[in-house]
Amino acid sequence: NAGVTQTPKFQVLKTGQSMTLQCAQDMNHEYMSWYRQDPGMGLRLIHYSVGAGITDQGEVPNGYNVSRSTTEDFPLRLLSAAPSQTSVYFCASSSYSTGHTEAFFGQGTRLTVV
């Protein structure tokens, strides 16, 4: 059981480049989300999805797009990378079976924008 898998683990981009961070889960969870982690700020929600075909913005969505065509996959796209997007990105998935969020996290993608 792989849980939540993120790729790549590390990435360096030049300002203005685009890229997609991949996230896949094999737990059949309805809820998936993307967070960014910056020193001293904990994790902040970028985008989330409550099911296939449904996505919505979190606290810090600017500069990022998402889609959810299947239950398993939830890619995060950076359209035009900026140095302010240098961060560690975490994908998480949760089941609503208990009525509450019990999130499982991927190992993260460390992104540097130069």
Add this chain to the structure above:
Amino acid sequence: AQSVTQPDIHITVSEGASLELRCNYSYGATPYLFWYVQSPGQGLQLLLKYFSGDTLVQGIKGFEAEFKRSQSSFNLRKPSVHWSDAAEYFCAVELMEYGNKLVFGAGTILRVKS
């Protein structure tokens, strides 16, 4: 606005000593609270959660936490720390917005002296 505060950015304890990590939340309704641990280069792992009922909850790796409504606190404790407990610890509260998102504190980095 709802928030989670972890007052201690860094804590150092000796191996075998007891540990308490502080967490205060600001949330009007009955909160759903979590503690996560992040080892270096890893994703976040759930240590324990509080939804309702007994205010003292047990988690994995010998950790426990006590919910105190009067103090708006959910402090994490361990009676005897092991060197492998060195990590960053995050307190989080579940909010019924953004699809039941998690709001994280800034984290506390635990260092264990041998």
